[in-house]
Amino acid sequence: MGVGCTMALNDVIVLMYADLTPKQISDWTAVIDHFCPDNKGEDSDYKYWGANRAWRAMVHAVRAIVGNNDEKLQLSRDGLSDLSDGHNGKRSLFKYVTTGDGFYEDGSFIQHFATAYTGGYGKALLGCIADVLYILHDTPFEVKDPESAHVYDWVYNAFAPLIYKHGEFMDMVRGREISRHGVTDVKAGITAIAAIIRLSQLAPQLHRQRLQSMVKYWLSHIENFYSNVSVEMIYLAKNIMQDAFIKPMEEPVLNKVFAGMDRAVHLRKGWGFGISMNSARQSYYETHTFNYENGKGYYTAEGMTYLYLSDPKQYSDAFWPTVNSSRLPGTTEDAGLVRGDASGYSWNPLTYSSKTWVGGASDGVHGVVGMEQDAWGATLTSKKSWFLFDDEVVCLGAGITSTDNRPIHTLIENRKLNKRGDNKLTVDGRTDTSAASETQTFKVPEWMHLAGTAAGSDIGYYFPDSGNVKALREKRSGKWSAINRYNFPASDPTYTNYFQELYLDHGANPTNAMYAYVLLLNKSIAGVKEYAAKPDIIIIENSENVQAVKESKINTMGINFWKDTITTVSVNNKKAYITSNKKAGVLLTQKGSQLTVAVSDPTQINTEAISIEIKQSAAGIINADKEIIVEQLSPTLKLKVRTDKTYGKSLKASFRIKTTNPV
Ligand code: CA
Numbered sequence: 001m002g003v004g005c006t007m008a009l010n011d012v013i014v015l016m017y018a019d020l021t022p023k024q025i026s027d028w029t030a031v032i033d034h035f036c037p038d039n040k041g042e043d044s045d046y047k048y049w050g051a052n053r054a055w056r057a058m059v060h061a062v063r064a065i066v067g068n069n070d071e072k073l074q075l076s077r078d079g080l081s082d083l084s085d086g087h088n089g090k091r092s093l094f095k096y097v098t099t100g101d102g103f104y105e106d107g108s109f110i111q112h113f114a115t116a117y118t119g120g121y122g123k124a125l126l127g128c129i130a131d132v133l134y135i136l137h138d139t140p141f142e143v144k145d146p147e148s149a150h151v152y153d154w155v156y157n158a159f160a161p162l163i164y165k166h167g168e169f170m171d172m173v174r175g176r177e178i179s180r181h182g183v184t185d186v187k188a189g190i191t192a193i194a195a196i197i198r199l200s201q202l203a204p205q206l207h208r209q210r211l212q213s214m215v216k217y218w219l220s221h222i223e224n225f226y227s228n229v230s231v232e233m234i235y236l237a238k239n240i241m242q243d244a245f246i247k248p249m250e251e252p253v254l255n256k257v258f259a260g261m262d263r264a265v266h267l268r269k270g271w272g273f274g275i276s277m278n279s280a281r282q283s284y285y286e287t288h289t290f291n292y293e294n295g296k297g298y299y300t301a302e303g304m305t306y307l308y309l310s311d312p313k314q315y316s317d318a319f320w321p322t323v324n325s326s327r328l329p330g331t332t333e334d335a336g337l338v339r340g341d342a343s344g345y346s347w348n349p350l351t352y353s354s355k356t357w358v359g360g361a362s363d364g365v366h367g368v369v370g371m372e373q374d375a376w377g378a379t380l381t382s383k384k385s386w387f388l389f390d391d392e393v394v395c396l397g398a399g400i401t402s403t404d405n406r407p408i409h410t411l412i413e414n415r416k417l418n419k420r421g422d423n424k425l426t427v428d429g430r431t432d433t434s435a436a437s438e439t440q441t442f443k444v445p446e447w448m449h450l451a452g453t454a455a456g457s458d459i460g461y462y463f464p465d466s467g468n469v470k471a472l473r474e475k476r477s478g479k480w481s482a483i484n485r486y487n488f489p490a491s492d493p494t495y496t497n498y499f500q501e502l503y504l505d506h507g508a509n510p511t512n513a514m515y516a517y518v519l520l521l522n523k524s525i526a527g528v529k530e531y532a533a534k535p536d537i538i539i540i541e542n543s544e545n546v547q548a549v550k551e552s553k554i555n556t557m558g559i560n561f562w563k564d565t566i567t568t569v570s571v572n573n574k575k576a577y578i579t580s581n582k583k584a585g586v587l588l589t590q591k592g593s594q595l596t597v598a599v600s601d602p603t604q605i606n607t608e609a610i611s612i613e614i615k616q617s618a619a620g621i622i623n624a625d626k627e628i629i630v631e632q633l634s635p636t637l638k639l640k641v642r643t644d645k646t647y648g649k650s651l652k653a654s655f656r657i658k659t660t661n662p663v
Contacts, residue, residue, distance in 0.1 A: 003055045006036040010062040029067040054128035061135045073141040081145035094147040107157035108260025114283040116261035119169035120177045127195035137202040152207045163189045164272045166312035167222040172276035175286045176294035179484035184316035190228045216248035255367035257360045259648025264369045266388040271521040272308035276301045277371040279358035283346030291486035295341035296325035303384045305330030310456035318495035321478035329414045334378040336406025344376035359602030359648040361585035368558025379403045385547040387558045393519040399544030400513035413502040421498025424451040439472045447532035449525045460520030460528035472501040555590040582610040595657045598650040601643035610641045624653035
């Protein structure tokens, strides 16, 4: 019997309160006190973290009310923040962490040491904290810890960027919960949104307006919010929807690298893109040999890319039991490696990649992301980069090397199709009508277009490098019990879905193989053809030293420097343009006469600095983060970026430049 049972017993007392004798109430609350004792002292509630501690605070609060006990209300308050009980906030749940479990300042949320869990334990924690804060609000036991205001930052920085338009809480931050049949991404989103509604009830006015406006945005696009929440929540949500003074938030446009959990998100009007990675800090995936939940999640953080369009069921509707677990979109994999359930999972013993260069640089709107890959159970290594621009995502791979004598593939796509599996695939203007169930090879295509399942969910692919692309349209069947031996439907039915695979075959034992493809979103067949004829992007370099791409329309350039040696990138007829002396992610954006530079240390282990030189003279500094020392403005721009204790954060500076010639 643990905290879950005491919560349920509390609920029973509340529901039956009028019919219970005082003795029954005191007997039952004594049971609660026995199984959920106080939280004073090192060995009590304080040994629990995250949602586990918030749940205890909830037990104390409800038990206090039914038993009319002030002391328990204090315990509830101090369970969230120990500011009032002599611990000086040392163990406050509101505090940001820089390692291990909890919320990070950059919006990351980790549970179980090394797994991204914003959409799992994170949402449970938010919901419980919101309820307890609400109960204690406007009482003598109100939480006064100034850091409790962090809950609003969590909503803006940790939750909102990862909840897509129709309520999809992105699967890349749901850990092993993706393998639970009843908890779809939209249901997870609805739970989080309900918590945000609860918070809005106690929030100061400015936060309340912002929270309600976000809620109104999501609720305008979610199909079935009201059938998944309590009657009280229906009432609260309808009040927000019917209040003409609350304007729905505009569809967000943002780029964010969650360095604390090796995830990145890129939101545009009409689409959202997620990148899920692993490193020496972040697990390959989470399962457990006790229950085998998510037992085949092997590649879900191996550079898997998640694409959200106007089809809200892409990752539900039995996506996970039917998709080929070894061939997830965005990944470069040893296609011949046979994996056993739970192989390479995160705990016991802790299993990590050996690579630290995982992260990227972002200016908040565009970004560049990279992952140095160290495949589990194979010799495969590679360097993968994603350039997140306005209407495209450029995907590069280099240094793809393996000596296991097995074929290495890069999965450009593995998209769930409509129920007939007849989404049209167009290759260089020709419709592929074969809907081949066997792998076919397209010789050096320039572009492809895959019709979506709903209007507004088409995907375009542009191939800047000549090379063959293989395609497989596959009808696949599977059961939830195959990916989760603990949580599956009682009847355990077999589900069937069609998938479109597009992939690059690097052959067996590749040495420094590479790839390049560009995802084009919300474009018609004609739009993709037009882009391929006149692309916005130029690949400046794609090697194991540097991966760099420039987007000419928005004047943005991303550069991933992979080595701790002085490395120069040349653009415009081989003229040296930017040099870094250390591993770094760099994003340059020029708007008129303003140049913005964002630099990060993705390794998070550079305790000194990165020296950057840009062949561009500047007239002045507009603004600069304190970690950026401007050593020279002219004739070249020289920056020293101090990276110690910046935890992969993008450090930014803007300059007035003398020339308006584009980067
Ligand atoms: Ca573009």
